[in-house]
Amino acid sequence: MTAMARHVLPGFRLSTGYTMLVLSSCVLLPLAALLWTACELGPAGWWAQIGTRRVLASLKLSFGAALLAATIDAVLGLLVAWVLVRYRFAFRRLCDALVDLPFALPTAVAGISLTALYAPNGWLGSRLAPLGIEVAYTRLGVLLAMIFVGLPFVVRTLQPVLESMESDLEEAAYTLGASPGQRFFRVLLPLLLPTLLTGYALALARAIGEYGSVIFISGNRLFRTEITPYLIVQKIDSQYDYRGAAALGAVMLAASLLLLVAMAWLQRWTRRWAVVR
Amino acid sequence: MATALDPALGGGALMAAVASVVSIGQPAWSVRIARVVLLLAALAVLAWLLVLPLLAIFAEAFRQGYAFYLDAIKQPDTIAAVRLTFTVAAIAVPLNLVFGLAAAWSMTHFEFRGKALLGALIDLPFSISPVVAGMMLILVYGKDGWLGSWLEAHGLQVIFALPGLVLATVLVTLPFVARELIPLMQAQGSEQEEAALTLGASGWQIFFRVTLPRVRWALLYGVLLCNARAMGEFGAVYVVSGHLRGITNTLPLQVDQLYQENFSAAFAAASLLALLTLVTLGIKRVVEWRHGDALNTHL
Numbered sequence: 001m002t003a004m005a006r007h008v009l010p011g012f013r014l015s016t017g018y019t020m021l022v023l024s025s026c027v028l029l030p031l032a033a034l035l036w037t038a039c040e041l042g043p044a045g046w047w048a049q050i051g052t053r054r055v056l057a058s059l060k061l062s063f064g065a066a067l068l069a070a071t072i073d074a075v076l077g078l079l080v081a082w083v084l085v086r087y088r089f090a091f092r093r094l095c096d097a098l099v100d101l102p103f104a105l106p107t108a109v110a111g112i113s114l115t116a117l118y119a120p121n122g123w124l125g126s127r128l129a130p131l132g133i134e135v136a137y138t139r140l141g142v143l144l145a146m147i148f149v150g151l152p153f154v155v156r157t158l159q160p161v162l163e164s165m166e167s168d169l170e171e172a173a174y175t176l177g178a179s180p181g182q183r184f185f186r187v188l189l190p191l192l193l194p195t196l197l198t199g200y201a202l203a204l205a206r207a208i209g210e211y212g213s214v215i216f217i218s219g220n221r222l223f224r225t226e227i228t229p230y231l232i233v234q235k236i237d238s239q240y241d242y243r244g245a246a247a248l249g250a251v252m253l254a255a256s257l258l259l260l261v262a263m264a265w266l267q268r269w270t271r272r273w274a275v276v277r
Numbered sequence: 278m279a280t281a282l283d284p285a286l287g288g289g290a291l292m293a294a295v296a297s298v299v300s301i302g303q304p305a306w307s308v309r310i311a312r313v314v315l316l317l318a319a320l321a322v323l324a325w326l327l328v329l330p331l332l333a334i335f336a337e338a339f340r341q342g343y344a345f346y347l348d349a350i351k352q353p354d355t356i357a358a359v360r361l362t363f364t365v366a367a368i369a370v371p372l373n374l375v376f377g378l379a380a381a382w383s384m385t386h387f388e389f390r391g392k393a394l395l396g397a398l399i400d401l402p403f404s405i406s407p408v409v410a411g412m413m414l415i416l417v418y419g420k421d422g423w424l425g426s427w428l429e430a431h432g433l434q435v436i437f438a439l440p441g442l443v444l445a446t447v448l449v450t451l452p453f454v455a456r457e458l459i460p461l462m463q464a465q466g467s468e469q470e471e472a473a474l475t476l477g478a479s480g481w482q483i484f485f486r487v488t489l490p491r492v493r494w495a496l497l498y499g500v501l502l503c504n505a506r507a508m509g510e511f512g513a514v515y516v517v518s519g520h521l522r523g524i525t526n527t528l529p530l531q532v533d534q535l536y537q538e539n540f541s542a543a544f545a546a547a548s549l550l551a552l553l554t555l556v557t558l559g560i561k562r563v564v565e566w567r568h569g570d571a572l573n574t575h576l
Binding site: 007008009010011012014015016018019020022023025026027028029030031033034037076079080082083084087089093095097098099100101102103104105106107108109110112113114116117122123124147148151180205208209210211212216229232233236237242245246249252253256257259260264 | 308311312315316318319320322323326327328329330331333334337372375376378379380382383386387389395397398399400401402403404405406407408409410412413414415416417419421422423444447448451467470471474479480483484502505506508509510511512515516529530532533536540543544547550551554557558559561562
């Protein structure tokens, strides 16, 4: 009750109560149901669901492709954010607005569009085929879709930090005779690293759980291009196997929570940097 | 297509962009070349990853001609899907608007135990896979779920029906409004609200006359993004809808089903969603330009 003394403004019970009500019915209760169902299986039952060749292949693809996609996003995102913040050029604002596209474009629409582009008879697919590069219905396609959905996370996380970062540090390094490479790797990158990692983690979380953009271009070939969310949907949709789905869902959830913890830690790290500066 | 890839037009824009970068200051040639290379690389990434897929949607939608396009979007099932999508958004978005306001009011005006946990829970839906989110709802509200028999006894069907679609949409879009409001209201502090209180204003008067006007642009911004996601959500809705044609198919689900049967019709339906995206991004930009200060929380 000591805390109540600080509640000067009215509406504590109403606002907190409503927030808790919605959170309980939409998030907490479903979360508890998932954990309960997964725990009911027991370790042996859980492994029986996870340890099959099909599921293991999907986990390997989901996490492997997501890690790779987030890494590529970090590089491309840094490039795009850098150019958008530091350079002034025609159509800069249009380019800036465009970055939000993967956020706002429905995932299924992005999925069929990427597939149409990279299918063997598509605009890009037909040009890549003679080079021996197949994108649609391969793991490369999964990777591409994941890169697409993750890019804005890196750019939008980096932009405000790049904007607030004054160029005096780089100029100081320049006057001390640092080469462009040294200025980038020794001065800029260490300062940007926590933010870049936050963007990386956000892109990674999105890529791991992504469904709509991936399933069209992946083609869902057994053992080869099935992602874990696709298997979850299969278990629910055609087999009504909710326990199996929950076992897989628990793995995905654990990965999400781990990433959340990592991001909270990164944020503390970023704040410490801010104090130092 | 012809205009977008017209070499004269594209080339002209590119030349202008390159020229404007080169002309900044008069640094050494090597630096200027590096700038141009970086700029071209970034533009290439944007064109390849973002512009091409966007153009492909409209190109595929109109591939079989304008008449076919109109026919495709006038299909009764597609119209039913559009109607359902609007219905779901019309229920889910206001729910999230009220949730965002309540959560922000609670998180920014009071200190209480478990506040950090509450904040983490609000953010959680962003990191959960939409498919897992939909599955969690089935485990609670489905026929064999925790509340399944109770709901059935009361004649309420949630999963494979409108309430399930709304629940799934609310779940995946839960953080949008709250996330926009909480940092802003935190930065603004409680002083003005407290001043209003000492002047004798009631709780609702404070909310409608002091708080709401100060956060209205951030609120609009959050609602806009929430709406775009609500209308475009696929994974979570896919799991809970049962995708019955003309009944529980939202527009993204209809796109998925059409894609198996008729490529161009699928893209015609998809182009409606792409248009919604472009309109959303357009309004978002206008809000950012005109009212950037009212959104800015990086103080």
